[in-house]
Amino acid sequence: DALDLVLRNARVATAADTFVCDIGVRGGRIALLGEGLPAGKREIDIAGRTVTPGGVDAHCHLDQPMEGPAKMADDFLTGTRSAACGGTTTVIPFAAQMKGQSLEAAVLDYHGRAEGKASVDYAFHLIVSDPTPTVLAKELPALIAQGYTSFKVYMTYDDLKLDDGQVLDVLDVARTHGALAMIHAENADCIEWLTKRLEAAGRTAPRWHAHARPMLVEREATHRAIALSELVDVPILIVHVSGREAIEQIRWARAQGLPVFAETCPQYLFLTAEDLGIDDSYQGARCVCSPPPRDKANQQRIWEGLADGLFTVFSSDHAPFRFEDPQGKKPGGQEVPFRHIPNGIPGLETRLALLYSEGVLGGRITLQKFVELTATNPAKAYGLHPRKGTIAVGSDADLVVWDERELTVRNERLHHAVDYTPYEGTPLKAWPGLTLLRGEVVWDGQRFTGAAGRGRFLPCGTPSLLPRRT
Numbered sequence: 001d002a003l004d005l006v007l008r009n010a011r012v013a014t015a016a017d018t019f020v021c022d023i024g025v026r027g028g029r030i031a032l033l034g035e036g037l038p039a040g041k042r043e044i045d046i047a048g049r050t051v052t053p054g055g056v057d058a059h060c061h062l063d064q065p066m067e068g069p070a071k072m073a074d075d076f077l078t079g080t081r082s083a084a085c086g087g088t089t090t091v092i093p094f095a096a097q098m099k100g101q102s103l104e105a106a107v108l109d110y111h112g113r114a115e116g117k118a119s120v121d122y123a124f125h126l127i128v129s130d131p132t133p134t135v136l137a138k139e140l141p142a143l144i145a146q147g148y149t150s151f152k153v154y155m156t157y158d159d160l161k162l163d164d165g166q167v168l169d170v171l172d173v174a175r176t177h178g179a180l181a182m183i184h185a186e187n188a189d190c191i192e193w194l195t196k197r198l199e200a201a202g203r204t205a206p207r208w209h210a211h212a213r214p215m216l217v218e219r220e221a222t223h224r225a226i227a228l229s230e231l232v233d234v235p236i237l238i239v240h241v242s243g244r245e246a247i248e249q250i251r252w253a254r255a256q257g258l259p260v261f262a263e264t265c266p267q268y269l270f271l272t273a274e275d276l277g278i279d280d281s282y283q284g285a286r287c288v289c290s291p292p293p294r295d296k297a298n299q300q301r302i303w304e305g306l307a308d309g310l311f312t313v314f315s316s317d318h319a320p321f322r323f324e325d326p327q328g329k330k331p332g333g334q335e336v337p338f339r340h341i342p343n344g345i346p347g348l349e350t351r352l353a354l355l356y357s358e359g360v361l362g363g364r365i366t367l368q369k370f371v372e373l374t375a376t377n378p379a380k381a382y383g384l385h386p387r388k389g390t391i392a393v394g395s396d397a398d399l400v401v402w403d404e405r406e407l408t409v410r411n412e413r414l415h416h417a418v419d420y421t422p423y424e425g426t427p428l429k430a431w432p433g434l435t436l437l438r439g440e441v442v443w444d445g446q447r448f449t450g451a452a453g454r455g456r457f458l459p460c461g462t463p464s465l466l467p468r469r470t
């Protein structure tokens with residue numbers, strides 16, 4: 001059979017190698033990699049530009065119901081469209097269990113939210129907020145077997161947090177059934193105690209959010225998460241690591257030989273606590289997320305951790321709330337005390353270009369490391385590799401062709417439903433010129449050319465970052 005598509009003269013980058021070849025696509029998968037491939041039904045000459053695997057964003061929140069008036073701006077329609085335009089072809093958002101809800105009901109609910117709307121492929125992590133005996137003994141094991149092989153647990157947020165005993169119970173299920181637990185590590189009681197003191201002193205502007213969540217509350221919880229995983233003898237992945245103190249805990253764990261993985265996000269490379277405000281202005285509410293961005297010295301520690309293998313995955317933690325919106329950063333239309341500002345910032349579309357520009361073209365990480373952090377490792381961590389996350393014969397033809405040119409991040413050019421980007425005005429050295437999802441162009445460098453409903457649900461297999469347990 002003739003090839004459906006041939007990309008000529010690609011400079012292909014994988015997590016291991018860079019090589020120049022043609023890429024032949026048939027039936028949405030990579031069929032041939034080689035020199036002088038036969039003509040395809042469609043041909044695109046890449047002219048030596050760099051091609052990386054479609055991005056796998058393994059931490060993003062889409063259409064997740066919130067407590068109170070807040071509502072996420074992006075659903076699966078706008079969120080996955082935005083992903084495609086930024087070079088991401090697989091997203092793994094969360095199916096969050098509400099307290100009192102069964103996990104199965106949560107999963108059904110989220111399938112309904114994604115169905116007919118997603119334009120890139122998607123899987124789900126579970127969020128376990130109510131580990132009842134039934135959840136632990138029946139529901140979670142059954143869902144793991146059905147392809148939901150990762151879940152997130154929270155050590156903070158009133159509606160989501162688990163105590164240490166509950167975390168141990170859930171980790172034990174991960175160990176028995178071969179799932180990967182993601183942990184949000186911040187000490188809830190310290191945050192509440194600090195928040196009350198700040199409020200009593202009238203310190204409620206957005207910038208005080210960072211003071212209510214200093215690095216030590218992240219350090220303590222990270223240490224505790226590591227100890228809990230060591231006790232159960234199971235790998236964990238610490239999400240959204242913000243700076244030096246949590247990094248030091250993870251380096252210590254690694255030095256002990258513990259299987260502790262870590263994720264970081266663009267906000268810890270490109271923002272600082274000053275973006276939450278240097279005075280009592282409410283503008284800083286845009287950058288309120290948890291853990292908060294730190295300072296320049298910590299950004300440097302994060303870059304080092306990306307370069308030297310401390311970090312396994314680089315995700316957006318896209319948590320989209322509009323600024324000028326009573327359902328967003330101004331609940332009920334008011335400038336509220338920081339405690340009531342919905343946490344999270346958008347970043348699905350800018351994740352890859354920021355890291356490619358400042359990391360690869362800025363000489364801070366290799367092209368191989370970029371591919372590993374943004375595609376290959378997230379696919380392995382969550383059981384989607386080698387179908388996703390690499391450029392290899394048999395893999396889905398999810399590809400990004402890079403345009404290396406100078407541009408500036410402008411929210412008006414993005415495709416999410418959020419009315420700002422924290423990276424407004426940031427200079428970039430590259431942007432995806434083409435994004436292909438299973439061999440079809442979904443972003444042509446100018447506009448979104450994908451279609452709602454074209455994205456498929458991906459059941460996840462066993463995480464494959466580590467050798468199989470025997």
Ligand code: URP
Pocket residue numbers: 061184240288289290291317319343344345
């Ligand atoms: O501030 C954040 N990161 N909000 C999203 C939820 C989470 O904890 O990842």
Ligand code: ZN
Pocket residue numbers: 060061062063064093094095096
């Ligand atoms: Zn979600």
Ligand code: ZN
Pocket residue numbers: 184239240290
């Ligand atoms: Zn989190």
Ligand code: ZN
Pocket residue numbers: 059060061317318319
């Ligand atoms: Zn998150």
